[in-house]
Amino acid sequence: MKLKPLADRVIIEPTAAEEVTASGIIIPDSAKEKPLRGTVLAVGCGTKDETMVLKEGDKVLYGKYAGTEIDLDGNKVLIMRQNEVLAVIE
Numbered sequence: 001m002k003l004k005p006l007a008d009r010v011i012i013e014p015t016a017a018e019e020v021t022a023s024g025i026i027i028p029d030s031a032k033e034k035p036l037r038g039t040v041l042a043v044g045c046g047t048k049d050e051t052m053v054l055k056e057g058d059k060v061l062y063g064k065y066a067g068t069e070i071d072l073d074g075n076k077v078l079i080m081r082q083n084e085v086l087a088v089i090e
Helices: none
Strands: 009-014 037-043 059-062 068-072 075-081 085-089
Antiparallel strands (some): 009 075, 037 059, 068 075
């Protein structure tokens, strides 16, 4: 399935959560913290009031409860508005 976000929305692939701590303890899925960074997979064309600053391939930080999680070809991705993204990692 191929998705093209509309208006000022972006599709983000979350970075995988750490599975092992520095001391070697394995963290179960239920205790993993939701990742707050990811990679932009696709961007919309913007709106007349908001131009798109993000582009495909950008590494970004986003809020803990930002976006809507969807299943895209067996992968969990987030779709959110550009203004829900907090920062671009350079």
